[in-house]
Amino acid sequence: MAETVTLSGKTSAGLLASLTPLLREWLPRQRWFAGKGSPVTGFSLVAATELLPAESRLGLYHLLVRAHQGAVPGDCYQLLLGVREALPPRLAPALIGHVPDGPLAGRTVYDALYDTRPTEVLLEALRTRARIGVLRCERDPAQEIRTGLIPRRLTSEQSNSSVVYGDTFILKLLRRVVPGTNPDLELPLALAREGCPRVPAPTAWMHAELDGESYVLGVLQPYVQGATDGWELALRELAKGEDFGAEARALGRATAEVHTALAGALPTATLGHAQLGPLVDGMIERLDAAAQAVPALHPYAPALRTAFTALAGLAAEGHTWTAQRVHGDLHLGQCLRAPSGEWALIDFEGEPARPLAERRMPQPTVRDVAGMLRSFDYAAHSADPPAPGWAAACRAAYCSGYAEVAGADPRTDPVLLRAYETDKAVYEVVYEARHRPDWLPVPLSAIRRLAASDQL
Numbered sequence: 001m002a003e004t005v006t007l008s009g010k011t012s013a014g015l016l017a018s019l020t021p022l023l024r025e026w027l028p029r030q031r032w033f034a035g036k037g038s039p040v041t042g043f044s045l046v047a048a049t050e051l052l053p054a055e056s057r058l059g060l061y062h063l064l065v066r067a068h069q070g071a072v073p074g075d076c077y078q079l080l081l082g083v084r085e086a087l088p089p090r091l092a093p094a095l096i097g098h099v100p101d102g103p104l105a106g107r108t109v110y111d112a113l114y115d116t117r118p119t120e121v122l123l124e125a126l127r128t129r130a131r132i133g134v135l136r137c138e139r140d141p142a143q144e145i146r147t148g149l150i151p152r153r154l155t156s157e158q159s160n161s162s163v164v165y166g167d168t169f170i171l172k173l174l175r176r177v178v179p180g181t182n183p184d185l186e187l188p189l190a191l192a193r194e195g196c197p198r199v200p201a202p203t204a205w206m207h208a209e210l211d212g213e214s215y216v217l218g219v220l221q222p223y224v225q226g227a228t229d230g231w232e233l234a235l236r237e238l239a240k241g242e243d244f245g246a247e248a249r250a251l252g253r254a255t256a257e258v259h260t261a262l263a264g265a266l267p268t269a270t271l272g273h274a275q276l277g278p279l280v281d282g283m284i285e286r287l288d289a290a291a292q293a294v295p296a297l298h299p300y301a302p303a304l305r306t307a308f309t310a311l312a313g314l315a316a317e318g319h320t321w322t323a324q325r326v327h328g329d330l331h332l333g334q335c336l337r338a339p340s341g342e343w344a345l346i347d348f349e350g351e352p353a354r355p356l357a358e359r360r361m362p363q364p365t366v367r368d369v370a371g372m373l374r375s376f377d378y379a380a381h382s383a384d385p386p387a388p389g390w391a392a393a394c395r396a397a398y399c400s401g402y403a404e405v406a407g408a409d410p411r412t413d414p415v416l417l418r419a420y421e422t423d424k425a426v427y428e429v430v431y432e433a434r435h436r437p438d439w440l441p442v443p444l445s446a447i448r449r450l451a452a453s454d455q456l
């Protein structure tokens, strides 16, 4: 591996100044950019590390940059920038721009995750537990990382960016990074220690040490070869008019296995009146904000609010609930079915827009169950014609499968389940209004059902 350096203050200031106009254009267009809606006014450099010298044919920089949006410093993003004289045609979609001045004047800068050599450099750093400037790589000594694996970038990227190496490993590079323990590494590591086979065990990971704080930057894990995700599979079965009950039941069992392992690995808590109050307040605040943001939700808000006040009422009567660490953003797209038929769960980041501390709090497991129940409903309502009976059968099979392993059926606590399902549907209304307005009718159909009923 080439010699690597953390850039001096002067060099990095020059670098950032010349990159700023290009990044200001490019960053807001990325799928993973979280600050959509308000313009980026500037950047500050959090860390810059040269992984391949810029003077060579191919330069490579690892950057952590804070995007400023208005007066307050905004989110910190991880960028891997390649530097070349000119881009070969295969790298055209990766173009960020041509640098007009400064230390890289006349050269072309691009998103290096599209390129083979830079992604090989990352894997090599993980394999060799490299420490480069602020970057630190660590790995599970029990797992081997072979050399010579061919990288390819995943095009189905969502909140982050992923590279698959020879169908053996997948490296997820977090794009918006925050200091602290990241559940996307914390939970799979805890599950691996607990011997839970439902979640690929982290093979290696990279973080940055900055001012005494650690930022998780990426996680390498075994790639589930030939897997189909639950969303794709559900839509396929729906289109064929096929029953999905057996798969839904297996998914319920897999979810309960993961919950059982998480409860064994990490602290649990009891939620009584004092703890539930703030949780319910949060649900009501999210509902009010959503009803303001999406007018179509407004007429249903009073009826939806009863889902939350009913839960607060139970707590006031002295009911308690068990809380533990959960997935936090579970839906069919986070479930992978291997050709063997086994299900794996991925992406333990939680809802990325929520603060880390909130995402790491113990919560009732029904939060994940509600996410999956919503997902069956989503699949059924994106079919033409909608198939509510199919969703109802999947939801029942999922809860039965869950109960077989957990020993308790989520449907036996309808007030809790309705509150969490309502909270999720409200979140989805805002998500769709912001990202996919054509999909808004899907969560709105659930909103109508939830507003009209006081049970599952």
Ligand SMILES: Nc1ncnc2c1ncn2[C@@H]1O[C@H](COP(=O)(O)OP(=O)(O)O)[C@@H](O)[C@H]1O
Pocket (backbone or CB within 6 Å): 154, 156, 157, 158, 159, 160, 161, 162, 170, 172, 200, 221, 222, 223, 224, 225, 227, 229, 333, 334, 336, 346, 347, 349
């Ligand atoms: N271990 C894995 N094996 C196979 N495919 C995976 C694995 N982990 C993730 N993927 C694929 O990568 C995609 C993105 O992963 P995910 O963790 O959900 O990232 P994001 O946070 O960007 O949504 C998933 O939808 C899935 O198709």
Ligand SMILES: O=P(O)(O)O[C@H]1O[C@H](CO)[C@@H](O[C@H]2O[C@H](CO)[C@@H](O)[C@H](O)[C@H]2O)[C@H](O)[C@H]1O
Pocket (backbone or CB within 6 Å): 158, 159, 231, 329, 331, 332, 333, 351, 371, 374, 375, 376, 378, 379, 428, 431
């Ligand atoms: O996968 P992400 O962590 O990025 O989750 C976000 O995007 C999801 C859509 O890609 C969104 O999920 C919603 O749509 C799914 C179908 O596309 C459906 O299966 C889910 O049940 C529904 O919530 C998710 O809410 C959002 O956080």
